[in-house]
Amino acid sequence: MNQWEWGLLLFVILQRFGECWMAEKNARWMKAKGAVEIGREHYPLLVTVHVLLFVGLIVECLGYGAQPPSWWMVPFIIFVLAQVARIWCIRSLGRCWNTRILLVPGQEPRVKGPYKYLRHPNYLVVIMELICLPLMLGAFVTMVVVSVFNAFLLFGVRIPAEERAWREWTCYEERMPTRRM
Template sequence: MIFGIVLSIVILQRLVELFIAKRNEKWMKDQGAFEAGASHYPLMVGMHVLFFIVFIIEVSFFDRQLSPIWQILLAIFLLAQLLRVWCLASLGKFWNTKIIVLPDADVIRRGPYKWIRHPNYVIVATEILVLPLLFGAFLTAVLFSILNIWMMSIRIPAEEKALKKATNYTDEFSLNK
């Protein structure tokens, strides 16, 4: 029962985020923004959809149980959700699931972005590991953590290249700051 509740909340959260991303994309493109890295985006979406499918199958088919350390894992997961909201709020209309860049915009250096370049990706990696472990889905945790590392090895360079080309990203993240 708890699995269904948690899973429903997370899926609902993701759907709300997609709505926010679509709204932000429209606003940014109306301001002259462009999309970068579009070729890998369907792979990333597919990976995230497949994550939920494999997660559900592993928990259901193998009758996985709540972890003995579920309180710790749930606390980590809930903290990640708070940090996710902080990331979204810090980026405001600039937050998106796609790489949408507004030329000549100043990069955001507030919230968690004040200390780390890609905090949302750290949060996603944490979720991909912790959520399955919460319910004993070890195979899902390992497989999709590896796939996420691969995806981030494509996505982060594409995002940084676009930001360096069109914004003050290089100046903001120079080693002399």
């Protein structure tokens, strides 16, 4: 791995730690407002997906000599666009943004920014990152393994749990009826 690749990994790792810090700060604020956490049992699995991403990238690049493909710029551009979308998601939700499912009973779903168009745009960002970051580095095995694990968790566990909670605790169906994912 060259300096650029290490720099990219360091950037994403620091970004994740920053997001965890922000999520914890937002969680304290939301819990003070009466928020309830849903899906606590699957949260460690989501963290594991992201840890596996970095472990896989390092092992595949250092241990197996994975190299960026000649077309690495394509996933890089998509990755940069995903970062812009991530910031848009976080800013749109403000203090309600979190890596956990936290709901204040009766709260209004936020329907601004990308949430005007999609129910879960932040998950789309994560999917794009988990595909593009390994592709940029030529870590194809990591991309497949992490993406499959992530898809199973998102579509089989996380999104259904979040959708159930929003329907049960808020006016979600009234505010988000035509939005996908």
